[in-house]
Amino acid sequence: MTTTGTTPPPTPVPGEVKPRRAIAKREDAAAPGAGKANWLVKLALVILCFLWIVPTLGIVVTAFRTPDAANTSGWWTVITSPLDFTQYTLSNYSQAWNEGMGNAFINSFAVTLPATVIPIMIAAFAAYAFTFMEFPFRDSLFVLIVALLVVPNQVALVPLLQIYGNVGLTGQFAAVYLAHIGFGMPLAIYILRNYMSTLPKAVVESAKIDGASHFKTFWRLIVPMSVPALASFAIFQFLWVWNDLLIALLFLGPGEKEVVTVTVAGLVGSQNQGWQLLTAGAIISMIVPVLVFISLQRFFVRGLTAGSVKG
Secondary structure, three states: OOOOOOOOOOOOOOOOOOOHHHHHHHHHHHOOOOOOOOHHHHHHHHHHHHHHHHHHHHHHHHHOEOHHHHHHOOHHHHHOOOOOHHHEOOHHHHHHHHHHHHHHHHHHHHHHHHHHHHHHHHHHHHHHHHHHOOOOOHHHHHHHHHHHHHOOHHHHHHHHHHHHHHHOOOOOHHHHHHHHHHHHHHHHHHHHHHHHOOOOHHHHHHHHHOOOOHHHHHHHHHHHHOHHHHHHHHHHHHHHHHOOOHHHHHHOOOOOOOOHHHHHHOOOOOOOOOHHHHHHHHHHHHHHHHHHHHHHHHHHHHHHHOOOOOO
8 A cells, every 4th residue: 555645856966057938937026126227217318318309309390391381480380370381382302302402412422321321331340350360469550540549530620621532532533431440440440349359269279270361251151140230330431421521611612512411501692581491401412311210220220239248
């Protein structure tokens, strides 16, 4: 005759490590308010969002107002009579486009694409060398390149203008994108090198054992794995060059080769009239950067955060 009894619980072993899931549940139960923002953080976020949204709303509203309404009253006056459709018009966009925006778009692409693609290619090679190759003064050279990030771009504009004048580049597209390439190179090397340092070095060692050269390792292995970082810098550089006014105005100026930002700035008349055209042109010029960001946003956070924490 056999007896059925309950199985006694297992005796805990001294020093036994408890499962992570049980520890996490206990920590969540001990801190029910963990991860929640207090009222001060929420208030600060609301204020920041308000300060960001209000000017954007003003631009959008002004872009749809008639010239008389835009020149005689502020955009906020539409709140009192939002259904008065006599104060709205769509002609501002067509008029702004006919003021040279079409040609300016082509010029902006002629400047922005080389200024984005060329530094990515050069910086990717440099980042690979700083990460996976050994050569004298490697770390010192990398620190020197990163230190260039603190140098203001404006201090180089006068020397560049003199050099461009001596070699005949003033007024050419190359003068603008070469300047942007030089200004964007330190940031590109910094971002890509930090990302590549997180990649498994065993992959590079395996390729070296298989007889692959550095060039083949770079193109076949490192570049495909570094797409998030490449896309992140591409977004930064594209937005920076597309929205730049100072360098384009200094090295190209107004005329047949003027870019979008120069054209938009010239939509306001000498009597500070034409704000409805300026805002309409600004919205038109924002279409391309928004599309670029939306198409590459899935790589953006991954490319920036990779390399910031190791372990």
